[in-house]
Amino acid sequence: MKIGIISDIHANWEALEAADKILFDVQQVWCLGDIVGYGADPRLCLEYIRQRCQIKLKGNHDQAVADLRNIDFFNPVAKQAVLWTRNQLSADDCRFLAQLPSSLSVTTEDRSLPVVWLVHGSLRSPLEEYILDAATAQATQTLLAQQAQEVHFPKDAPVLLFFGHSHLAEVYIFNDKGKKLQHLSVTTEQRLTLEGGWYYLVNVGSVGQPRDGVPLGSCAILDTDQWTIQIIRFGYPIAVAAQKILQAGLPAELAYRLFYGW
Ligand SMILES: [Fe+2]
Numbered sequence: 001m002k003i004g005i006i007s008d009i010h011a012n013w014e015a016l017e018a019a020d021k022i023l024f025d026v027q028q029v030w031c032l033g034d035i036v037g038y039g040a041d042p043r044l045c046l047e048y049i050r051q052r053c054q055i056k057l058k059g060n061h062d063q064a065v066a067d068l069r070n071i072d073f074f075n076p077v078a079k080q081a082v083l084w085t086r087n088q089l090s091a092d093d094c095r096f097l098a099q100l101p102s103s104l105s106v107t108t109e110d111r112s113l114p115v116v117w118l119v120h121g122s123l124r125s126p127l128e129e130y131i132l133d134a135a136t137a138q139a140t141q142t143l144l145a146q147q148a149q150e151v152h153f154p155k156d157a158p159v160l161l162f163f164g165h166s167h168l169a170e171v172y173i174f175n176d177k178g179k180k181l182q183h184l185s186v187t188t189e190q191r192l193t194l195e196g197g198w199y200y201l202v203n204v205g206s207v208g209q210p211r212d213g214v215p216l217g218s219c220a221i222l223d224t225d226q227w228t229i230q231i232i233r234f235g236y237p238i239a240v241a242a243q244k245i246l247q248a249g250l251p252a253e254l255a256y257r258l259f260y261g262w
Contacts, residue, residue, distance in 0.1 A: 001223075001224045001225065003030060004029040009031070010035075015207045016045055031049050032162060033062055036085050037065060039209070058098075059165065060121070080250070081250055104117075116160045119161065119162075129165075131172075132166055137172040141172070141178055156197065164203060166203060169186040171192065171200060175199075186205065217234050220232070241258060
């Protein structure tokens with residue numbers, strides 16, 4: 001089975017459409033949160049995610065838009081975007097966002113992989129913590145190993161955690177002893193063949209607001225038959241998405257940053 005995994009769409013419809021074309025032949029799509037916030041098309045993006053995705057997680061922006069609590073933790077630009085977005089959404093949209101889980105462990109339908117862990121931020125703090133360095137990745141691997149033990153995870157299967165939140169497409173790989181083997185930043189494309197017993201912490205990057213200096217969207221495909229993960233960076237009509245942000249009266253820097261991937 002092929003599964004598309006997306007995160008941090010941030011109401012960028014043009015980028016989401018481009019991701020949809022890439023994921024044309026997957027059987028399922030899983031979304032790791034931050035559907036809305038920053039971009040000009042929250043309703044379109046939310047509707048797409050509701051229809052297309054079999055699994056939907058909540059991100060910190062989805063949470064903020066849904067309940068408007070704790071938004072003082074956001075910087076002024078993000079806060080302005082949260083308030084603007086809230087005005088675009090219906091009460092039902094907000095209820096939908098509020099009830100989404102922030103982390104999940106799931107079994108693939110055909111059981112070709114026993115369990116896959118999914119979270120927006122990190123296992124320690126699903127909505128808040130960023131996995132940005134080796135130390136946080138190591139702490140996450142330790143938690144992942146504990147959770148794998150609790151579900152009697154088979155030793156000959158790769159242990160997978162997919163996450164987002166930082167908007168950086170990257171992979172941390174650990175062996176079965178918890179030793180970090182590799183850290184890959186994905187700026188063009190990356191295909192990994194999974195090894196049994198190894199741990200893969202995969203940040204699928206951001207569909208709608210990349211922040212690694214590369215103005216390309218990002219998404220991943222997990223193939224549970226081939227045991228591969230592919231991370232794909234893709235172009236989309238940035239000027240259209242940026243123009244919409246300006247026309248909506250959202251902060252101009254939210255439009256300009258898309259051209260720089262920052
Ligand atoms: Fe985000």
